[in-house]
Amino acid sequence: QVQLVESGGGLVQAGGSLRLSCAASGRTSSTYTMGWFRQAPGKERELIARITSISVTTTYYLESVKGRFTISRDNAKNTVYLTMNNLKPEDTAVYYCAVGTRFPMMRLGDYDYWGRGTQVTVTS
Numbered sequence: 001q002v003q004l005v006e007s008g009g010g011l012v013q014a015g016g017s018l019r020l021s022c023a024a025s026g027r028t029s030s031t032y033t034m035g036w037f038r039q040a041p042g043k044e045r046e047l048i049a050r051i052t053s054i055s056v057t058t059t060y061y062l063e064s065v066k067g068r069f070t071i072s073r074d075n076a077k078n079t080v081y082l083t084m085n086n087l088k089p090e091d092t093a094v095y096y097c098a099v100g101t102r103f104p105m106m107r108l109g110d111y112d113y114w115g116r117g118t119q120v121t122v123t124s
Contacts, residue, residue, distance in 0.1 A: 001026055001027040001113070002024060002025070002026045002027060002028055002099055002113040003024070003025045003026045003113075004022055004023070004024050004097050004098070004099070004113060004114060004115035004116075005022070005023050005025075005115055005116070006020060006021070006022050006095060006096065006097055006115040006116065006117060006118040007020070007021050007022075007023070007118060008020040008021050008118060009095060009118030009119045009120045010119075010120070010121070011121045011122075011123065012087050012120070012121070012122050012123070013122070013123050014087060014088055014089055014122055014123065014124055015086055015087065016087050016122075017083070017084060017085045017086075017087065018083075018084045018087065018120060019081055019082070019083045019084070020036070020081065020082040020083075020084070020095055020097075020118060020120070021079055021080075021081055022034070022036075022079060022080040022081070022082075022097030022115060023077075023078065023079050024078040024079070024080070024099070025078065028078050030053055030075040031053045032053070032099045032100065032101070033050055033051065033052050033053070033099070033100035033105045034050065034051055034071075034073060034080040034097060034098070034099060034100065035047055035049065035050035035051075035097070035098050035099075035100055035105065035111055036048050036049045036050070036071060036080075036082045036095060036096070036097055036098075037095070037096045037097075037098060037108075037111075038091075038093035038094065038095045038096070038120075039093055039094050039096070039117075040092060040093040040094075043093075045096070045108060046062065047060075047062065047106065047107075047108075048061070048062040048065050048069065048082075049061050049062065049065065049069055049071040049082060050071065050100065050105055050106075051071045051072070051073055051080065052105075059071055060105075060106075064090075065084075065091075068084065068085050068086045068087075069082060069083065069084050069085070070082070070083040070085075071083075080097055082095070082097075084120075087120075087122045088122060089122045089123065089124050090122075091120060091122050092120060092121050092122050093120060094117040094118065094119055094120075095117060095118050095119075095120055096114055096115050096116075096117045097114075097115045098111035098112075098113060098114045098115070099111060099112060099113040100112075101113075
């Protein structure tokens with residue numbers, strides 16, 4: 001019902017910045033909560049940020065990215081962004097965007113639609 005395509009990944013030096021985009025198509029809704037996840041090789045996928053509908057907007061950030069990452073959305077373009085500043089080698093992972101459909105929107109099982117992912121590599 002919903003298709004998501006991530007873009008903006010790449011290779012960045014530590015301390016650099018990058019902005020990821022997630023374009024949604026299909027039966028999209030501005031009421032959906034959108035989340036960004038990441039998964040490094042051999043590690044579990046983890047929620048790093050999420051944002052609710054712009055009508056009542058709240059955000060969540062993983063503690064390790066607070067103050068460095070910012071999630072935002074543009075409903076007119078059906079796009080969600082993740083702006084990443086002061087990147088660290090530990091941020092290296094495949095980043096995924098996803099659509100949340102169930103409360104509390106904090107678990108993998110709360111998200112039903114996923115993008116294919118975009119690689120972010122941060123060098124020392």
